[in-house]
Amino acid sequence: MKNQLLLCFFVIFYGTCSWKGLAIPNNLETYTYLQLDSVIAHYFYQEEINEGIAVAAFGREKARKEFGEMDTLYAIYCQNLGYFKKAQGKYQVAELLYKEALQIQKAKLGSKHKEYATCLNSLALLYNEMGKYELAEKFGKENLIASAQSFGKSHPQYASSLNNLSLIYSKLGLYQNAEKLYLEAIRLYKSLSLINKVDFASMLSNLANLYNKMGRYHEAELLYIDALNITKSQIGEHSFSYAKTSNNLALMYKKLGRYEESKSIFEQSKKVRIELLGRDHPAYADILNNMAMLYESMEIFDQAELNYKASLNIYKNLFKEQDHPKSITPLHNLALMYHRQGQFQLAEKLYYQVVERLTQKYLENHPRMIDEWNNLAKLYVDSKQYKKAWECLDKAYYAICNDTLTKLLDRPVFKIKFENLNSYIQTKIILKTLSITYQLIENESNTNTKLQLQIAQSAIELLHFTKNKYIDEQDKLHLINQSYEWLFRGLKILYASHELERAFDHIERHKAILLLESAQQNNAFQLTNIPDSLAFKEKNLTYKKQELEAMLVEFLEVSKKDSIRNQINEVNFELNALQKRLI
Numbered sequence: 001m002k003n004q005l006l007l008c009f010f011v012i013f014y015g016t017c018s019w020k021g022l023a024i025p026n027n028l029e030t031y032t033y034l035q036l037d038s039v040i041a042h043y044f045y046q047e048e049i050n051e052g053i054a055v056a057a058f059g060r061e062k063a064r065k066e067f068g069e070m071d072t073l074y075a076i077y078c079q080n081l082g083y084f085k086k087a088q089g090k091y092q093v094a095e096l097l098y099k100e101a102l103q104i105q106k107a108k109l110g111s112k113h114k115e116y117a118t119c120l121n122s123l124a125l126l127y128n129e130m131g132k133y134e135l136a137e138k139f140g141k142e143n144l145i146a147s148a149q150s151f152g153k154s155h156p157q158y159a160s161s162l163n164n165l166s167l168i169y170s171k172l173g174l175y176q177n178a179e180k181l182y183l184e185a186i187r188l189y190k191s192l193s194l195i196n197k198v199d200f201a202s203m204l205s206n207l208a209n210l211y212n213k214m215g216r217y218h219e220a221e222l223l224y225i226d227a228l229n230i231t232k233s234q235i236g237e238h239s240f241s242y243a244k245t246s247n248n249l250a251l252m253y254k255k256l257g258r259y260e261e262s263k264s265i266f267e268q269s270k271k272v273r274i275e276l277l278g279r280d281h282p283a284y285a286d287i288l289n290n291m292a293m294l295y296e297s298m299e300i301f302d303q304a305e306l307n308y309k310a311s312l313n314i315y316k317n318l319f320k321e322q323d324h325p326k327s328i329t330p331l332h333n334l335a336l337m338y339h340r341q342g343q344f345q346l347a348e349k350l351y352y353q354v355v356e357r358l359t360q361k362y363l364e365n366h367p368r369m370i371d372e373w374n375n376l377a378k379l380y381v382d383s384k385q386y387k388k389a390w391e392c393l394d395k396a397y398y399a400i401c402n403d404t405l406t407k408l409l410d411r412p413v414f415k416i417k418f419e420n421l422n423s424y425i426q427t428k429i430i431l432k433t434l435s436i437t438y439q440l441i442e443n444e445s446n447t448n449t450k451l452q453l454q455i456a457q458s459a460i461e462l463l464h465f466t467k468n469k470y471i472d473e474q475d476k477l478h479l480i481n482q483s484y485e486w487l488f489r490g491l492k493i494l495y496a497s498h499e500l501e502r503a504f505d506h507i508e509r510h511k512a513i514l515l516l517e518s519a520q521q522n523n524a525f526q527l528t529n530i531p532d533s534l535a536f537k538e539k540n541l542t543y544k545k546q547e548l549e550a551m552l553v554e555f556l557e558v559s560k561k562d563s564i565r566n567q568i569n570e571v572n573f574e575l576n577a578l579q580k581r582l583i
Helices: 033-048 049-067 072-088 090-111 115-131 133-150 156-170 175-191 197-212 217-235 240-255 257-279 281-299 301-318 325-340 345-363 365-384 384-399 405-410 424-443 449-471 473-496 500-509 511-519 534-556 556-578
Strands: none
Touching: 033 049, 033 072, 049 072, 072 090, 090 115, 090 534, 133 156, 133 500, 156 175, 156 197, 156 424, 175 197, 175 281, 175 473, 197 217, 197 240, 217 240, 240 257, 240 281, 257 281, 281 301, 281 325, 301 325, 325 345, 325 365, 345 365, 365 384, 365 424, 384 424, 424 449, 449 473
């Protein structure tokens, strides 16, 4: 019967299904829609992509024959099939399926219906993964509005929409915006007394991922531990949700050099994935890649290489290698490792394989494409193949601004247009391109210091341009910090050339960068009428924040933890207000 509608994916994702290796039933034609939904739910939770595609496609065709292509049930199966196609890496196919579902839901149910909101959410997350960040943000905001209209702002699904938009902002580098939405979603779940739900634990884990990116490691660790405790109490340690959060914690420990803790967690996560999903599964390939990165950091290179290759082989056996975007990650990481080891020929071969696969998935101006040309250029700089380095940088610059490096250098002043910049990710990639260009010029026999200075100035202008596009002060401070290195590159050139007047002018134009840096060091100095006491005040506030964070570990009661977190927020507010005076 048609009234047996399938459950939406975002509701069933954290189900406690424990089936493993469920074969596709050979009598699907006898299944009701509710039975089909149960099988699809299992494949979704277990990330059984090929099987999920087969059953979702069957359900879609069944609904088409019985109810037609403008029916809402058909639209829901389009969306479900779109999810599995996205997971397979078939982004264009997934986009068409989601758009088809969106058109039907809007026509039949209107733009204020919950199914329409669900379609918007699916498209937003797809565009985020595709690197189409403006569209991701657009649909994410539309989904938030639609969720408020269809569910209300006191509904868990509205919190889910806040969480998903936060994921997009985090990817864009809009960390302060992301944090605000995460905290709003968490507050809503607390007000609804849903703090023991696994999806609440997922929100905590996502906020922890954000703090990890921001370098707020202690706060991130506490949130990861809270998320793990909730998940453990609800569905146990031998669950995929627990393994995913513990994996993120292990990655942070690896970054912090806490290798033994990281290894222990990875081993346990690996064991759980084998038990739940088997060894021929993308999630198992992911953990092998993560363990390879850990072994590389520990300089156990033979184990790193074995794990990278094992991860690649899983994708090769499950899919055509080029058909799954995740297969690019271990290939890229293996190339980087060979590069760092000085095995330039092996690295070069793999970098070009990555470029080939990226070309099949993304447009030439996608950040991942530009970054791979950067990596090749850096390889050629390191191996003293400067002509090839220029060729790779030509391609990187063309993807950035439709001009090759050669053309940019032919002009009187080296200058890049930043008007089309739409994400902090792009800023990071362009800065890397400028840095490699600077290094290439520095390594050539006739170093062009004038050009190097122009490149340093371009980097500072890029950071300034990006800073002005960000609303929140924390983002601005984050970008000013990165200007510091480029400022001193320019100063180094000017001092070496004995151009002291220009050096002084350089300092005057960018003294905000120096002021911020001084406020973050013990040896603060005074460049203008801003007193040194600001630096020491910030230092004291930072100490106070650290003491409060330490107290969070000691208190287990939720009410006391909330009180301490409120105090931390107050300190953060004071720190931000203080730092505004340095911008």
